[in-house]
Amino acid sequence: MIQAFKTLSVIVSAVLISHPLLADDAHKSQTWTFTDKDHGWIAYRDCSLSLKDNSLQVKSTGKDPHFGRDLKASGGWKKIRIRLRSPQRLRGELYWKTQKNNSYADKRSQKFDTRMAPKKWQDLVLVFKADSDLTGLRIDPASRKALIEIESISLENSEAPRSASATPVDQIKLLKDFKIELLYSVPTDEQGSWVSMTIDPKGRLIASDQYGALYRITPAKIGSNTNDTQVEKLPVDMGMAHGLLYAFDSLYAVVNGGKERPSGLYRLKDTNGDDQFDEVKFLREIKGAGEHGPHAIILSPDKKSLYIAAGNHTDLPKPEKSLVPRNWDEDLLLPRLWDARGHAAGKLAPGGWICRTDPDGKEFEVVSIGFRNEYDIAFNPEGELFTYDADMEWDVGSPWYRPTRVNHATSGSEFGWRSGTGKWPDYYPDSLPAVVNIGQGSPTGIVFGTGAKFPAKYQDALFISDWSYGIIYAVHMKPQGASYVATYEKFASATPLPVTDLVVNPVDGAFYFTIGGRRTQSGLYRITYTGNESTAPVEPTPDALAGLRELRRDLEEFHGQQGENIVYSVWPYLGHQDRHIRYAARIALEHQPVEQWQNCVLLEKDPAKLITAGIALARNGKPSFKTPLLNRLKSLDWNALTANQKMDLLRLYQLVFVRLGEPTESERKNVLAQINKAYPAQNSFMNRELSRVLVYLNAPKVIERTLELQNKALTQEEQIHYAKVLSSLAAGWNDDLRKKYFNWYVKSTAHKGGMSFNKFLVNIRAEAIKTLSDQEKEMLKPILEVNLEKSAPVVKGPPRPFVKKWTVSELLDAANNDKIQRNFERGREMFAATSCFKCHRFAGEGGTIGPDLTGAGGRFNAQNLLESIIEPSKVISDQYASTMFILDDGRVVNGRVINLSGKNLMVLTDMTNPSNLTVVNRDTIDEMLPSKSSMMPTGLIDTLTKEEALDLLAYLRSGGKTDHELFQKKK
Template sequence: MRRLGSWFVLLCFASLACAETPTWIWNSKNAANNETIYARKEIELAGPVKQATLYATADNHVTVTFNGKPVIQHDEWNNWGKADVTKLISDKTALIAVAAKNDDGAAALLVKLEVTYKDGKSATFVSDGSWSVAAKSAPGWDKAGFAADWQKATVIGKLGIQPWGNVGVATVAAAPGEATPVENIKSLDGFKVERLYSVPIGQEGSWVSMTPDPQGRLICCDQYGGLFRVTPGKDAETTKIEKLDVPIGDAQGLLCAYDALYVTVNGGAAQGSGLYKVTDTNGDDQYDKVELLKKFDGGGEHGPHAVRLGPDGRLYVIAGNHTNIPKESEVGAPHKNWAEDLLLPRNPDGNGHATGRMAPAGWIASTDKDGKEWQLLCAGFRNPYDIAFNADGELFTYDADMEWDTGTPWYRPTRVNHAVSAGEFGWRYGTGKWPDYYVDSVGAVVDIGLGSPTGIEMGLGAKFPAKYQSALYINDWTYGVIYAVHMQPQGASYTATFEKFITGRPLPVTDICVNPKDGALYFTIGGRRTQSGLYRVTYDGSESTAPIAMTESQEGKEARALRRELEKLHTTNPTGALGQIWPNLASNDRAIRYAARVALEGQALADWKDKALAEANTNATIQALTALCRVGAKTDQAAVLAKLNALPYDRMSEEQILDALRVYQLAYIRLGGKQNDAADEAVIATINPLFPAQSEKLNRELFNLLVYLEAPGIVDRGMQQLFAGQTQQEQMFYAFVLRNAEKGWTMDQRKAYFSWMNLAQSKYRGGNSFQKFVMQIRNDAAEKLAKADLAELKEIMEGGQTEEVAKLETTRQFVHNWQVDDLIGMLPEVEAGRNFEKGQAAFEAAQCAKCHRYAGQGGGTGPDLTGVGNRFAPLYVLEAMIVPSKVVSDQYVNTIFQTDTGDILVGRIISETDDEYQIRTGPFAKELTVVKKDEVEGMKHSPLSEMPTGLLNTLTQEEILDLIAYLRSGGNPNDEAFSKK
């Protein structure tokens, strides 16, 4: 789990100061990363001082002066900095001046001055709303008598209250707190939340894991302490808590199964990190035996986490990327043959996080009930905390993002993953994270957004309405949210939507479980030694809570069954396996193709290599060549490249082209690198005409390859793409890749390139590592410069000039994967008080004008939006932008074509003759694609809109509301929506 760091989280807290309890304060105008708060307070003392001690901390760097003298410089946000300031008091005045900086959010600080007077009396002075604060310093701000008009501080929470928790427990005792009251917690209509227990932090710690036992009691564990057993009562008064007298704790995974308690220790308890079996040997209902089943090499916040019982009777354990896989778990396992598989050099995290942590990274492994035989199921995660099985017997997890990467092209939001056999999820340290669409990886079921995943749970067994019995509940510790994720089968895998199920201020949710005895959902809050509590969620609405069938659903069942049959071949090699595998390489279902390709890699290469190189079906060719790159030899490279060059790129879908481009990469990564020969020239001749493409995904993979191969003119075209980038991520991608190009630069291009660095460092924003990533790009590019070029560029590189790229000022970056439920309650606000200019800017930022005409301007591939306000309510407009495939007009429906060679084309039929169709394969396509009718084996209407999803994900909530108002105004700035409220 992570420290809260984003500025908008801080706005959620408004606790009042107590007399002697320091409160977190901040400057409410701070709203970005890497900013500083300056704060001061002049205190009149009551008399001569015998002893004065100053404590201070901040999120996350603090410098303090006392009466003009530096006394504290401190970087540990979760503990006090301390100074004896007795000798600095010469009269009755105490001036405290503090500068606090946060690396990944707006800064906040906490200060306490304890004074003992010579007459024996004492006093305590604390940071509170009377302090003066500013976002910028001024001459004399840390001196007595400073008279600038600074604002009063905003109070965001007491010591011992979130967001930062019980700071300084070792040196300054905090009054016992209470867990968040239910009045501060919101749930969906019909659901009731009860607080059953406020955990006394000094005695029972902060609870982070939980499981029901066979009697319906809950076993809970303190993150840094022991086990507790909870017997839920009708209310808090009748709920019983007992501490278990057993020598184990520090658990981040608990499971009652096989008449035992399985414990995943992440810390120093017992024999350290590992999986343990705890039993009651004498039948007195008390655990008394602790047995280590498997020692784990790793720990900390990215250490070993949850343990679950699978439908196959095996135990499944998940761990973060700072934990090595269990010894011998890769032998005969589904997941194998991993590597970093990066075509171009990466940069490490600018702050050094996880540098050197190599594949397989975070993992899921299974074992028998005695913990003797282990198998690595899948890997490539960052730091998922928990796992859960649905009624179909499928396994899911909720993986963490790296918030320090926000604003960069390699940032990946938190996401729900389907943990299939041999799944590779592509986490690599630094800038090396794989995109979702790589052919050799498994994509996300759904992206969530910024957050910090903790416990997850399926609603199976809960006395909830059917929709919520089948939901997956995922905890976000950072933002205090429990999401309900609603999954729909998509072939042999799933897609999903999500909604906020429970929110609170504060609500650092840690674990969650359904108690099969009472059908209630329980969750805990706490972690990082913060105030902990136990809560129960029940349903008291009007919908039926009849149990749903606990059996596999019919939707997608046949596809899942086929995928599972192929997955059996990941660890076995029966006679005839190749005949079962090969037809499924051509499947239109990505999950089935993936399972078949992994199975193929386990077959004898001599049995299928020639078949791969002779294959005519496009999908099967790509999958077979992927396998050949992963298990073949350097001598296979030329044949692989030639086969890739022969693919019909003008007739392939975007997905197929992306897959093929990744196979090109693998051919160079795994089969010997570029040779600078005719084979490389043939690759350039094949893919060069495809760049730039209509798709940013295609552009990225094409550009990676063309820079790697040093294609002629690629620097010029890359600089054009950099200048055309509509978000800072797009621009940064081209700057990042171009740092590898040594040839083909003009001096004007060099000047523009390094001017972009200056622009990014002065104007763009992102996570804690953003500026350091920009500096790394600059340094890498500068290392390739001749001395003469360095001299000519010195003024730009040292002077911070941005004139060359002044028009590129944009700070568009991922905000949230917006769902309709996030915004539906705000729709009344589009009727008045909106901003026309901001709505217009949001229209451009969401790229609406590329396809739609509005007020006489824009593209023509989509419907004219000028009359939207006269026809549709705000909810329809919102749904059309977030869920474009919900309703697709007959005029704009796409057709899916399957050809006799296995090509899959999707596009809108623009014209038709007796012999052929002319289709537009995308809203930005520059040319039409011809499909011969005698080559078409099948065609059907696509249920998906041509409009991409996620176009609003770089907009804030307010910008989306302004955009809806703008669309409904017909372009009229005098519309009522823009009147003052």
């Protein structure tokens, strides 16, 4: 059956019916083929048109290319088909003009998005309504230099599309004892696509169209007919808001407007009591636009100030104050490569930010920085601030990829986003880690369940939205030290369900959310609890760790302040065992004049305090303190330091060299004397940081050791890291090392990743080629000429031989009767040999397409683990379930929707190749069914011996801990 909510988009495959050219007959179809010059299409701007091989060659030459033609056609619903091909993905727009409105405008346009298929013809089909006789068409094919070949263009009459509807509730999976209602399907052509919401004092919702106006919704009362929901367009010149908040008898809007309306903070008031906003004040400009522009606004816990979040394409709004020391920088020891496809190229620290301001927007204060694109923020009942930050999905498969993650945005915090390859790993001590990593996705609205008439567990939960995968997660926090850790579960999900914002209505205690964005079908939903558990408001209960959080907050009181005794007050906590307390103490220290405490660093004897204080000095001191600081650090006994202290010391050396200056030859030797023998280490992340510093210092035999690590590395991320750090090293090579290094790039063609992945490898190799002499280039010519983007994958080594078709019962019986000490390293090797690292993250390593398996051993017994490996389709996790799309041309597409654009669903069909997506037109879908097959392939362990399989099982059960009892000698 045809789904009611389908809309039109790019058709994956279609057959064109040829029609004769009838340009003077306004009521018949028209088709333009390109066998001769008399086709009537004209290049208007930034492009050129020519004919070749019976196709129109459209060469885009600038930033705003478009071409078109005048014509005559009747009004009403029209369908245009364009058969084209292009080496690049096209994100363009179709415009039309009519007798009534004889000019091209955004109001008479429709966006389109094609897939990447350089050699294949594809058919673009768009349906639109002309308000009177059609007089012209204009096509804007791409916003960058490209060549588009068009075989034909046809225009014909069409029926009106079926009434658009948001995703029906019977297709939404929801936790037991919760009820969901679709209150309103937004008519896209009239009311756009809603991306933000707030609640007014009467319990009404106010929503904003991403590209249009504001709407006020009076939801139907709980238990009544949902059709009683009332929607009105607010008669005020305001909209395009990514953030809305009703507070201080005002409606605040954070506008993400670009050219149409200045982006920034606005305040709307009803000055005459007629229940309409009649006053609009522009309080503060916030320079930024687009999907990484200014976003959410929320009220502070004390209800005295406002908090605003913005993405990494948004400038700080000239803040008057800052809890973050204003000395942020890139802090990259080795050269950075910008994104291989140009995204965020040139964007520098601080990245995305959170500020707070007064009700009039007069004084802004920076609270937290270093985000990629956090869309929303929320306070828990304790007054702690959280956000859900975005990943860079194009980086999947690379060592600098960071999954979407929930962050505890404490005072003065930094989360280390840097553009391109420069993103900081979360173990850097000058940043803070995530509360929990979620994986791939597109974060949008978040809210705590505070005030909802839900069971206690869900009142305490942080609800977060994943727009691309169509999921609302419930994140359950657990205090750990001065911060939190968390687990999460899927609360609601569907395909598609592009969730944009979440709110809890204090008037009725219900949970509301919207879907929409990027001109996708929008809707408003309500979730209520129908079970038997108590929904009485949860009273805060003190926990054993509350004192540590209180200590952290006491230290944070010094942020942004200066005082004679602050140094003495915070110094004892620089070596605290809790990372968040060390961080809070250091930030307080950095707010004090460096002259007050710089000599104290050099006198400090405790290694933990010395390293933390040294980081502060490196970030704030003058170059004259480089030598004294290095002389003090050389006395530290490397072997006496803990693993965390070693990692922090390596980062400290990086900051010294970046901020205070290059080491002298004697200083270089002193550092090498301390750390050189530690490389290689047992820990892969320790090796990553050692390799950075040792390559920078050109340590003896660093190339040989690094290439050996690269050869043994079990994950592509680790291999790429070593290729990257060596790419800038010019000295210390010989012919054999050069050949070994550049041959790795040929082998790297077997690796897969996101959209930027292959181009990154090309660019890293290009940087390495710059260090070659002409003679070396000639010697390596056959290797260097290999096209990494187009050559067939080179598989490393022969395939493992088939051993047997293992069953769950066989290996479970062997595991239950196992008396042998298991081998951790071999278990890790088998995790790689069975390609698990390609899709799954484990102990911080590997991919993110599948679930993180680090905690699997704590949640599942041996039988569960073996079943998931050997019989992956027996029980499929809702979080990673795929969908079977049955299309109207008879084809079946099986995969996970990972992105949307207008009317397109981008479907991942192969977990091992995340950049290869299939575009499915929602209007070509006859039926969508939950797939009964897991995307995880079967037979992965059939090449393992029994001992190898048992080591793999032990590795999974250990959570990556080498000291797990399974790896100890059996008594």
